Amino acid sequence: MITKSQVGEGAMTVQHRILEAGAVRIHTVEQGSGPLVLLVHGFPESWYSWRRQMPVLAQAGYRAVALDVRGYGRSSKPRDPAAYRMLDLVQDNVAVVRALGETSAAIIGHDWGATIAARSALVAPEVFHAVGILSVPYTPPGGPRPSEVFAQMGGEEEFYVSYFQEPGRAESEIEPDVRGWLAGFYRALSGDTMAGPDPHFVTRDGGTLRERFPAGALPSWLTEEELGFYAAEFERTGLTGALNRYRNMDRDWEDLAPYAGAPIKQPSLFIGGRRDASTMWLSDAVDAYPHTLPGLTGSHLLDCGHWIQQERPDDVNRLLLEFLGSL
Template sequence: MTDITHRFVEANGIRHHVAEAGEGPLVLLCHGFPESWYSWRWQLQALAAAGYRAVAPDMRGYGQTDRPEAIERYTLLDLVGDMVALVPALGARDAVIVGHDWGAPVAWSAALLRPDVFRAVAGLSVPFLRRGLGITTAMMPRTETAQFYMLYFQEPGRAEAEFERDPRATHRALLFGGSGDAPRPVGGSPDTAVGMVPRDGGFLSRRPVPERLPTWLTEADIDFYAAEFTRTGFRGGLNWYRNIDRDFALMAPFDGLEVAVPALYIAGDRDSVVTVAAGGIHLMPTFVPDLRGTIMIPGCGHWTQQERPDEVNAALIGFLKGLP
């Protein structure tokens, strides 16, 4: 089994912690919320064994990477800038970039804006959406008694207080609740629709902590995430959501551009993002003309590469082997 090594790299004005394995063409792996490099633990080893140099950074605001204080330092352009700067800092000329959850918009946008640096892209869970996430807070659903979770995340300190009360319980609830093993939500009212948070409760109020973890998730995994977020808090990751409107404005000059490099999309058919972003998935071939596959993994939820590592590894390696 290939060893995973760790080090720090200076890029784009901040210090990045990276986990890496293998030698060969560079593959950058961008995690989402609320995760870390650790979410790519199975891909690092599989890609290394297949002849690639796999690097998974703790993204800006997470883990051992720097966490700037100002909210406006977490825009999509800052995050893309981090990945662009990491490539030469790692001693490479170009890379294939892969992203999951929030890391997917970073990967798609990096390929969109810098095809000279990123020769191919794969997005997990979140499809390519024009102008970042393709929405503003004004577009998000809300009722008198509930609001979309991204709106709940906008007020600094509120979600932090909820999540940091017990990071271990938070991760048990979030990772199980978003997985393909969780019960499907019932009820068709706007207040209980996918992603809605009750105004008199918190994000976790409808996500019970499971007594038993699914087979893909261990107590050791929960220990790792809980320790990281006990140390760092959740503010860095939540600040990504607090730039959604700013991102929409910053990406305006690039609206309508195509992702010109070879691309792959992978998702679980039980991922709530697939439900919410169905229109974006349908439109992807229009704006990603070299889309080489849309892979839906049966029974898989949101945590794609952790829930189904073998299927994801096979899809990524097959995609990589087909590149020039």
């Protein structure tokens, strides 16, 4: 079953749908017609993170569909934390493509969405014929257990991924002031407002992440109205669904063991930020692209922070259109 509502946006129409995707429902926002391009957001964001890409893709002749990942926005939020494992999210993407009446799509992701998009292309290459990866480089499954890796990354302090593991702990920091916390988190990873070249997302002595966020004005890419949209979504839904993605990394490591070391062979694109900690932490993964992404058509570093498609929308749109046009 599909429910629809429509609102005008410029010369194009934006269509909201709730798609049945197996045991869950996924909220999508669609603009344009033509070859399907599925857009997957990261943390802590929503379909709205692609607001500057969708009209450009639509005007170029693509069917741009941005979704709320399960746990976010109007999509389902299962209670069981284990329902947010990577293979479930891959199947959500496959189900969305089919519910839209398509057999294949190019998939583009940012932050966690980059990893979800890459894993979707790896696990379901018959559905996802091309993949765009923004900010978080592709690393094949395998290697050390993730919880062990992240436990070491903070040194004597606690790395944010480890901090997110305990149910309710991060929620108790964020949910009393969602808008203020989001503003700080976005500032900390934005190229024009971050405190330094590495935001050091760690806590110390039982403290909070908020204590380490830079103060000041919003980053240049984010208006008060846009921040209000994000805040309203999380004030309505809470943060548990979004944080449950982090709480499944060891499960993913086990689930994806059959794909250990596997490359993605489809055409691929990577766009990172020179001041993005996610890109810098995984620079070795970018160096390994000749082996891990043999279909890579381009690897680009832009002068920005983490929120790449919002910080540098014109550059990202140009690179996406060049990539999609080459398929």
